[in-house]
Amino acid sequence: MKILVAVKRVVDYNVKVRVKSDNSGVDIANVKMSMNPFDEIAVEEAVRLKEAGIVTEIIVVSAGPTQCQETLRTALAIGADRAILVESDADLQPLAVAKILKALTDKEQAQMVILGKQAIDDDSNQTGQMLAALLDIPQATFASKVVIADGKATVTREVDGGLETIALTLPAVITTDLRLNEPRYVTLPNIMKAKKKTLEIVKPEELGVDINPRLKTLKVEEPPKRTAGVMVADVAALVEKLKNEAKVI
Amino acid sequence: MAALISLVIAEHDNQSLKATTLNAVAAALQISSEVDILVAGNGADGVAQAAGQIAGVRKVIQVDSPALADQLAEPLAAQILSIAKNYSHILAPATANGKNVLPRVAAKLDVAQLSDITRVVSPDTFERPIYAGNAIATVQSADSIKVITVRTTGFDPVAATGGSATIEKQSGDAAASNASSSSFVGRELTKSDRPELTAAKIIVSGGRGLGSGEKYQEVVVPLADALGLPWAHHVQPSMQATYPMITKWGKPARLWLPNCMSPLASPEPSNT
Numbered sequence: 001m002k003i004l005v006a007v008k009r010v011v012d013y014n015v016k017v018r019v020k021s022d023n024s025g026v027d028i029a030n031v032k033m034s035m036n037p038f039d040e041i042a043v044e045e046a047v048r049l050k051e052a053g054i055v056t057e058i059i060v061v062s063a064g065p066t067q068c069q070e071t072l073r074t075a076l077a078i079g080a081d082r083a084i085l086v087e088s089d090a091d092l093q094p095l096a097v098a099k100i101l102k103a104l105t106d107k108e109q110a111q112m113v114i115l116g117k118q119a120i121d122d123d124s125n126q127t128g129q130m131l132a133a134l135l136d137i138p139q140a141t142f143a144s145k146v147v148i149a150d151g152k153a154t155v156t157r158e159v160d161g162g163l164e165t166i167a168l169t170l171p172a173v174i175t176t177d178l179r180l181n182e183p184r185y186v187t188l189p190n191i192m193k194a195k196k197k198t199l200e201i202v203k204p205e206e207l208g209v210d211i212n213p214r215l216k217t218l219k220v221e222e223p224p225k226r227t228a229g230v231m232v233a234d235v236a237a238l239v240e241k242l243k244n245e246a247k248v249i
Numbered sequence: 250m251a252a253l254i255s256l257v258i259a260e261h262d263n264q265s266l267k268a269t270t271l272n273a274v275a276a277a278l279q280i281s282s283e284v285d286i287l288v289a290g291n292g293a294d295g296v297a298q299a300a301g302q303i304a305g306v307r308k309v310i311q312v313d314s315p316a317l318a319d320q321l322a323e324p325l326a327a328q329i330l331s332i333a334k335n336y337s338h339i340l341a342p343a344t345a346n347g348k349n350v351l352p353r354v355a356a357k358l359d360v361a362q363l364s365d366i367t368r369v370v371s372p373d374t375f376e377r378p379i380y381a382g383n384a385i386a387t388v389q390s391a392d393s394i395k396v397i398t399v400r401t402t403g404f405d406p407v408a409a410t411g412g413s414a415t416i417e418k419q420s421g422d423a424a425a426s427n428a429s430s431s432s433f434v435g436r437e438l439t440k441s442d443r444p445e446l447t448a449a450k451i452i453v454s455g456g457r458g459l460g461s462g463e464k465y466q467e468v469v470v471p472l473a474d475a476l477g478l479p480w481a482h483h484v485q486p487s488m489q490a491t492y493p494m495i496t497k498w499g500k501p502a503r504l505w506l507p508n509c510m511s512p513l514a515s516p517e518p519s520n521t
Contacts, residue, residue: 017380026384094352095361122379124364129322129352138431139322141349154434159345162438166321168431214361218374218387235472242476 001148001170003055004110005046005080006101007039007062009071010121023219026121035071038116040078041176044183045146046114047079054148057081059108063100065089069199076194077186083199088211094122096204096211098130103207105135110171112153117142117175128175138168142177253281253372258329258341258350259300263290263318266299269342271406276399277340278305278407279369285310285336286414289328289424291318297416304408307415314421316428320346323431324424326353331423333358333394338372343398351396360392367403 011017012034017026035043049055060080062068065087072083086100105113118125132139140146140155144163147154153168158177186194204211232238255277260267270286277284285308288297297311310332316324329350333339339354341347343365355362367385368376374389375397453473459465 011380017383019384026380093361095356095359098356120381123377123381124362125348126352126355126362126364129349130356130362132322133326133353133356139349139353140431141322142345157345159436162436164436165434166319166431167434169429172430214390214392215363216389216391218389220379220384220386223378223382223385235468235475238472239475 001055001111002057002059002108003046003049004101004105004108004113005039005042005058005060005075006097006113006115006127007043007060007071007075008036008116008119008121009033009062009064009068010036010119013037013120019220019222023221025217025220033067033071035074036116036119036121038118038120038176038178039075040116040183041178041180042114042116043075043078043080044181045174045176047184048181049146049148050079055112059084059104059110061086061101061104063088063092063097063204072199073191073194074186076197076199077190078184079190080197082197085199085201086204086207087201088204090204090211091213092211093213093215094124094126095130095214096209097127098134099209100204100207100211101127101131102134103209105131105171107207112148112171113173115173115175117177128173132173135171135173137171137173139173139175140166140168141175143174144177144179146174146180252283253337254283254285254335255281255338255340256329256332256336257284257286258325258339258347259286259288259296260342260344260346261288261290261293261296263293264295266296266409267342267344268406268409269344269401270300271303271409272401272404273340273342273347273399274303274306275404275407276366276369276397277338279404280338280340280372283307287312287329287332289314289317289325289421290320291315299409301414301416302410302412303414304411306412309414309416310419311416312419312421312424314424316424317421319433320350321428321431321433322350322353324428325350326357327427328421328424329354330357332419336394338395338397340397340399342401344401347398351398355396358392358394358396360394360396361390362396362398363388363390364398365400366397367400 011028012032015031020027046058050058058080059082060072060075061084062072063086068085072085076083115128129139140157142158143155144158145156151170153170153172156163156165257273257277259270274284284306286300286306287310288300289312291313297309300309312328341351352362363375366375366377376385376387379386453469
């Protein structure tokens, strides 16, 4: 079974982002970029499925500027077999990415697509669901456990207040939640091997998809500032302060 | 675009209407004066009755079908799509369910989705947090139908009673014909006397600053107990093993926006 994994290059999760002074966006010049953490979990899950003998080939895909090649190389070092970069400097919104992934899923005849549940930059949480809809196949979002057997995927999902298990007929789209697995560290030999793996570059136009942005960001602002804290002696003092000073309870 | 009419997807478990629906209705009423509610479920008469009581609602559309019993994304999206063209805005609370189903609706309509809005600026412009709340973006949509999930804590709920909407029953054929590809296996909900985290106004939180799991039990849990509040946990994924895994608080986890959070002994939470 062929599996497609989508990865996004985002500002590293350890970086505290700053809003630009002209409110046009977030300053990402000279900021460390990494693979979206949820996507890393997606790649890891695909590699584990391959190690279990369920998956035969892992194709990792990213859409964005040419630097996304680094992100794809990381995925190859974790254990993906080959990579496709859909190169574009445009503002790629979830619907556009879903259309790109649909075109590639059709072309590669992938039986399953795994994505992170959301990117930690725009926090949209849409692409996987949109892809499933465009492909007219079932979806399991926020997965914390995936079992594949007899052409079916049984997925445990993290929902409000607990867990829910659903069964999907393949092909299907799965999006990962934090508890699905803990991604491995990439080793130097694997990084070297990853350099030799195929990385194909295509343009969105070649896939024939409409990537025009639908949403316009008018401005980006800082959230309200947080004031300095105080130390309290014990729980009773804190409750007292919350009740009488902060008046939140 | 002609008249502004909003459709709110009710959050429910076939027995009772979830309070998050009220926050979504509040957001919808800021967009348009005409708001309908879709109660898609199985044997959810009580939910439809409750939805009809919500202040400001014009009409409740009730769809009953076994395919909708478990709120699976495929049949529910199909059911929403069958009436989507009648509306200018389609909203759902940004709960696990809302986030699961609405992007499917948006993709089928070939429109963008606005996730997790916290403020309505105008019927086509909204504020939403990005970078885990470290920045607030004002976003405008040019699409003919706006598909929106609502950050429930961004809007004060409307009154659950006082309305008198008509209840219109519609057929669940659209859902039934899209029910084959996925099926429900089971559900395992954590029972707690405390409010659910997504619905809580106040959350007690503590993390790395506390030093150890024992310290967490010593300080955070008694405080939460003293207040009868839920508690959350500020952890990085790598640290989950060290701390009691109550729930995850931090960048890549779920996101809550309560009115107040008390980060205990945590000098500068790096990424809430």
